[in-house]
Amino acid sequence: MADFGDSMVKPVKHPNLGIVFYYTGYIVIGMSLFMLLPALASALFREWNVVLGFGIALMSSLSIGMSMVLIGRNTRLNKGKLMWKHGFVVASLSWFILMFLCAIPYMLSGHMNSLLDATFDVMSGFTTTGVFLLQDLDHVSVGLNLWRHMLTFIGGQGMVVLALSFLVREMAGAYKFYVGEGKDVTLVPNVRGTTQIIWIISMVYLTIGTFILFINGILIGLNPTNAFLHGLYIFMAGWSTGGFAPNLQNIMYYHSFSYEVVSILFFVLGSMNFGLHYAIIKGKKMEFLKNIEMQSFILSSFVASAIASVALAKSGLYTDAISLFRRVVFNIVSANTTTGFGSVFARQFILEWGPLGMMAITIVMLIGGSACSTAGGFKGLRVGIVVKGFFADMRKLLSSERRVKVEKYHHIKDMILDDAIVRSAGTIILLYIVLFTGATLLGAYYGYPVVDSMFEAASVSGNVGLSVGITATTMPSAMKVYYIIAMYMGRLEFLSVFALIGVMAQGVKSWFKKSSV
Amino acid sequence: MVQKIIGIIFLFGLLILPVNAETRKINDLVENAKALDYQTVTIQAEAIGEILERGEYAWVNVNDQSNAIGVFVPIEEAEKIKFFGDYFHQGDTLLITGVLYNACKEHGGELDIHAKTITVVSVGQRLDKPINSQKTLIFVGFAFLASILGVYFYQVAKPKRIRDASNEEIDE
Numbered sequence: 001m002a003d004f005g006d007s008m009v010k011p012v013k014h015p016n017l018g019i020v021f022y023y024t025g026y027i028v029i030g031m032s033l034f035m036l037l038p039a040l041a042s043a044l045f046r047e048w049n050v051v052l053g054f055g056i057a058l059m060s061s062l063s064i065g066m067s068m069v070l071i072g073r074n075t076r077l078n079k080g081k082l083m084w085k086h087g088f089v090v091a092s093l094s095w096f097i098l099m100f101l102c103a104i105p106y107m108l109s110g111h112m113n114s115l116l117d118a119t120f121d122v123m124s125g126f127t128t129t130g131v132f133l134l135q136d137l138d139h140v141s142v143g144l145n146l147w148r149h150m151l152t153f154i155g156g157q158g159m160v161v162l163a164l165s166f167l168v169r170e171m172a173g174a175y176k177f178y179v180g181e182g183k184d185v186t187l188v189p190n191v192r193g194t195t196q197i198i199w200i201i202s203m204v205y206l207t208i209g210t211f212i213l214f215i216n217g218i219l220i221g222l223n224p225t226n227a228f229l230h231g232l233y234i235f236m237a238g239w240s241t242g243g244f245a246p247n248l249q250n251i252m253y254y255h256s257f258s259y260e261v262v263s264i265l266f267f268v269l270g271s272m273n274f275g276l277h278y279a280i281i282k283g284k285k286m287e288f289l290k291n292i293e294m295q296s297f298i299l300s301s302f303v304a305s306a307i308a309s310v311a312l313a314k315s316g317l318y319t320d321a322i323s324l325f326r327r328v329v330f331n332i333v334s335a336n337t338t339t340g341f342g343s344v345f346a347r348q349f350i351l352e353w354g355p356l357g358m359m360a361i362t363i364v365m366l367i368g369g370s371a372c373s374t375a376g377g378f379k380g381l382r383v384g385i386v387v388k389g390f391f392a393d394m395r396k397l398l399s400s401e402r403r404v405k406v407e408k409y410h411h412i413k414d415m416i417l418d419d420a421i422v423r424s425a426g427t428i429i430l431l432y433i434v435l436f437t438g439a440t441l442l443g444a445y446y447g448y449p450v451v452d453s454m455f456e457a458a459s460v461s462g463n464v465g466l467s468v469g470i471t472a473t474t475m476p477s478a479m480k481v482y483y484i485i486a487m488y489m490g491r492l493e494f495l496s497v498f499a500l501i502g503v504m505a506q507g508v509k510s511w512f513k514k515s516s517v
Numbered sequence: 518m519v520q521k522i523i524g525i526i527f528l529f530g531l532l533i534l535p536v537n538a539e540t541r542k543i544n545d546l547v548e549n550a551k552a553l554d555y556q557t558v559t560i561q562a563e564a565i566g567e568i569l570e571r572g573e574y575a576w577v578n579v580n581d582q583s584n585a586i587g588v589f590v591p592i593e594e595a596e597k598i599k600f601f602g603d604y605f606h607q608g609d610t611l612l613i614t615g616v617l618y619n620a621c622k623e624h625g626g627e628l629d630i631h632a633k634t635i636t637v638v639s640v641g642q643r644l645d646k647p648i649n650s651q652k653t654l655i656f657v658g659f660a661f662l663a664s665i666l667g668v669y670f671y672q673v674a675k676p677k678r679i680r681d682a683s684n685e686e687i688d689e
Contacts, residue, residue, distance in 0.1 A: 047604060052652040059659035066663075066670040073673055108652065138565040138580050141604040221569035221576070247566060247578070248585040255569060255576045255587050257625055317619065323626030345547045345584070345628060 011074045016503075019086045020093060022075035025068025027094040028101065030163025032061035034150060035105070042143030050143040053108035061101040088499030091160050092492055096500070098159075099123050099484075102151060109144050111135050113473045116480055123484045125151030126159075127491035128374055130243030130340035130465020133473045133480070137248045142229065145246045149236040155491075156240030156270070156374030157202050162195060187278045198274050201281075202239065209235035209266050213259070220256045230254075238263050239270035240374045243340025243465035251330075251341045257322065260330055263341060271297070271337035271369030273381075275412050292388070292409045293370040296380035297336060300367050304360040305332045311357035331466070336364040338376040340465020349468050355451050358468075365458040365466065366436060376463025376490055378432050381411060382425035389422035431494050435486050436461040446476050460486045544583035546617055550628055554619040558630065560586075561638060564609050565602040568595050577635075579611060588613055589624070590632040600641030607644055612636040 011018065039054035102125075103118035112118040117133040124131050125148055134140070134148075154162070187194045210231045217227030230246060237244040247253040251260060269277075276294070279287040288294055308328050318324045330343045349358055368377010392407040399405075407417040415421075436457050443453025448470055456470040460483045471483070489497050540559050562581035569576040575595040577588045580602065602608030615632035618624075 045604075047646070048648050049646055049652060052649065052656050055656045056652065056659055059656065059663040063659065063663045063666050066666045070666075070670060070673060138585065138602055139604055221567075221571065223567060226567060248580060249578060249587065252587065252627065253566065253578055253585075255571075255589075255624060255627065255629075318626045320622065320626075323620060323622070326625040326627075327620070343627075347544075347547050348550075348628065351548070351550070 011071060015074070016086070018072040018075045019082065020072065020089055021068045022072030023086070023090045024094045024097065025065045025070075025072060027090070027160055027163040028061060028065030028068060028097060030065075031098050031102065031154070031159055032058055032065055034154065035061070035147070037150065038105070038143040038147040041146050042141060045142045047141045047143055050105075050109065050141045053105045054143060054147075056108060057101065057104035060104065064097070064101065085499055085503065088496040089503050092488075092496035092500040094160060095126060095488065095492065099126070102126075102147075105144060105147055106134070109141065111137075111140060111144070116477060117473055120480050120484055121148070122151060123487050124465070125242065125244070126155035127463045127487040128152050128156045128240045128242040128338070128376065128465075129460060129463045129487045129491075130237070131460065131467050131471040131483075132244065133471070135473065137246070140246070145229075145233060148244050149233045149242070149246075152240045152242030152244055153202075153206075153236040156242065157198055158195070162199065187275060197278060201274060201277050205239055205266070205269065206232075206235060209239060209262075212262055216256070216259050216262055217254075220254055220259060222254075234259075234263055235266055238267040238339060238341065241267055241270050241337050241339040241369060241376070241463075242374075243334070243342075245341070251343050252345075257326060260326060260343060264330060264333055267337050267339040267341065268333065271339070271373050271375040273370040273372050273412075275372060276370065279412050287412065290410050292384040292411050293380035296367070296384040296387075297369065300364050300380070300383075301329075301333050301336045304336065304364040305329045307360040308332055308353065308357040311354050311360070312352065314354070315352060317352055332361060332364060335361045335464055335466055336367060337369045338365065338462050338464045340459070342466055346467045346469040349455065349466070350452060358451055358455055361466070362455050362458040365455075365462045365464045366432065368462050368464075378429045378462075382429055385409060385417065385422055385425040386429060388417055389419075389425075392417060428493060432461060432490065435489055439482060439486050442479055442482050443470060446479060457486070461490045463487060463490050540612070542583040543579075543581050543586045546586070546630075547584060547628065550617065550619040553617045556617055557614060557633070558617045559612065559614045560630070561610060561612050562586075563602050563607070563641070564598045564600070564611055567601050568598070570595075577611075577632075579613065586630060587627065588615065588630045588632050588635075590615075590635055594632060594635045597635060597637055599637075600643075602641065605644055605646070607641040609637045609641045610639045612638050 035054050035058040039051050039058065042048075042050040042054065099119050099122050102122045103115065106112050106118040106121055107115060111134050112121070113133070113135060121132050121134055123129075130152070132148075187197045210228070213231030213234055214227045217231050218224060222230060233244070233246045234251075236242070243250075245251060245253065251263060254260075273291075273293055276287060276291055305328060308331075309324055312318055312324075312328060318327055327344055330341075334341045334343075344352070349361070353361070366377055367383050368379055369375020371379040371381040388407065388409050395405070408414050409417050436454075439457030439461055440450065440454045443456060444450050448456075452468045452470060455466075455468050458464065459466050460471075470479075540561050543560060543562065546553060546558060546560070560579070560581060562579035562585075564577055565580050565585065566578050570592060573592055574589055575592050577590055577595050577598065578585055579588055598609050598611065600606050600608050612635070613630065613632050614634050615630040617628075617630050619628055620626040621629050621631075
């Protein structure tokens, strides 16, 4: 059997490539198996063509995943040593490959205009962004809708470590994959345990959230089946700060204050650091108020809501507290948590909010939610660290040179604010700004007004999902590609993607060297 | 006789009124919501989703390909609708005349329409979704490939001790 196997799929000799193939293959297999759920849902609703679409996607993805593992199988036999670069490359490469494989059900649904549009939607899901190019959303099958929301839910919690935790026995070095996917908090000493806790927290909330939204759905007139499905979708999109919805009108489809309040509750919870959830579960209730990320989030949401309210007060559009809450605060908090549920029409941001209101929402989109949560953006933790670092430097300048004061910040526990931490936070923020500026300039180049372009750029770079209408199937392909890159880099927080590019460049360089010799 | 003629003209007028009223696209309403605030507007769009009942009224969501909007209607008007658009259905096409609110005070600042009349212009239908034979063939092909790879993968990837045990069984 072994001889037959060796001749069938030859293992790669290069150990680094082997490691990458091996682990990426398992992640592809893991995500492929998730396709069984929407396939089953479609079968339940007798959507047979959709079942076939998922079947094709599942079988082709499994084939690719298994082939990759087989090519890299020496990793297991030789116990290949996992390094940081492997963690980063595996995380970014598996996202890249899965972007195409998970787009197969989209393409076969007939709701996409091109493969580029389909991959755009998948990347938007993985990165919990929420913008989409899918056509005729109001006629989409249950299976595809479930798949859209599952992608954002799984992407939000972290699919790389999830897949590996279940499928690979030896997980030494798992922390490298975990960091590679843009997460860093460790709730317990090992990553497998941390991943399990993250998924347990999410699944408990999924059950509670879906049930509350189901009851709410029935009360607002949805039939029981739709009340359950919409409850599940909206929870998944809210908790993962994805912002997808099963209908074109997004959260406005329900015309319900209570539905919006429940949604806001879950997307705020979803944007919180898993470490904070765990601390609260462990009885540290005051952590909610003491945490630097929560302070940053509350402050930015409050200031931005106030600015947007002032901007909108000029037009006299929303005159009562409920309207202000539902149309202003809701959108600001949705933007700050990088969720992207919208309770106004996309064009209303331009037509009603004015430049001041749009700038306020753009800034909170960039700031984003908490680190090690499902949210995107700079992250409240980094903004808090940079602001604290700035004030600490100011104090140093103004106080006596002989006085040495250790600056601290509170994130789960008291931590020392040293220059390296401030510099690291500042670098990531700077990279986000570069990404955002690139998207803004590209939009302006294609003729979109600068403020509109900034709004959309902040939305994709910060993985938010609110739109002023630029994101459409008719937008230039170059913008679609850039937006995909922006969502991808924004979510993985740059390092993994840089590592992948670096390794690819190295590969090309050594190939050229070999060819020239 | 005169009364009959007046009656016929009145009925005829009722019939042609919605057709003659300027039918707008939903995107056009959103774009010009300030100017059209509190004005009577007419749209033609497909009913989607389902009726969301709210006491004597209901919300009907409609989509005209340009965008979708919520229409607040008396329940007896909403009950005229037979089909709502979803994966299996083309919803009824409705001609809706009502007042547009840019920021409806009654509904938390929503941009919506409070319908006066709803006319079903064309009744929707259940959409035929026959099984695609091409997809079936492709699925069978990939399933075959995945099965072959799966058997081999199982041999290579399963834990060593199980593999050894099964090899021993074969040897015996």
